[in-house]
Amino acid sequence: MDDIVKQALAKWPNVPSCYGWLGLDARGQWYMRDDRVQAAGPFAGGTPASRGSVLRHEKLLEFIDRNYEADAHGQWFFQNGPQRVYVELEATPxxxxxxxxxxxxxxxxxxxxxxxxxxxxxxxxxxxxxxxxxxxxxxxxxxxxxxxxxxxxxxxxxxxHELPGRFGYVCSPAARQKSG
Structure with missing residues (x-):
């Protein structure tokens, strides 16, 4: 994790997490998913309208890649400063x-x-x-x-269908968060 991210976490430890806004497809591409896109359906198994926009900014992609990890529940996230941005997975983390x-x-x-x-x-x-x-x-x-x-x-x-449970990852943290 980047030092600047660690500093932001220390300074603002209680920033709410973000769900549904970032997706990872089966080819390792990151997608930004705004409210309109999320309302169109799920990232995995949804429609082209529910995927969002492919991220192409090289420095942003490098930042996401350096700060991408899993929590104790197998939900993968990007630590964006003090905020965790949970990732919707098309296939695997x-x-x-x-x-x-x-x-x-x-x-x-x-x-x-x-x-x-x-x-x-x-x-x-x-x-x-x-x-x-x-x-x-x-x-x-x-x-x-x-x-x-x-x-x-x-x-x-x-x-x-057995892979997420067997290997401990959550494909849709947004759906898990909504279900309680």
Missing amino acids: LIWRVNADFSIAAHTGRAARMQRCVLDEQGHLYLEADLGFGLVHTLDMGLAADAVEQGLWVPQEMAA
């Missing part, structure tokens, strides 16, 4: 990029060590790593397939 040597890095740019490989009933490939759980980016499936074929990664089959 991390999107993995695979390098030619089969090392991995999260969509945030942080390198990780893979611990387990999971395959769901739709053929989506996920990795559990020291940083958390995530989906392999679609552009890297060729490299991931090579790792599987070489026996470096051995996928365990698991139903997609």
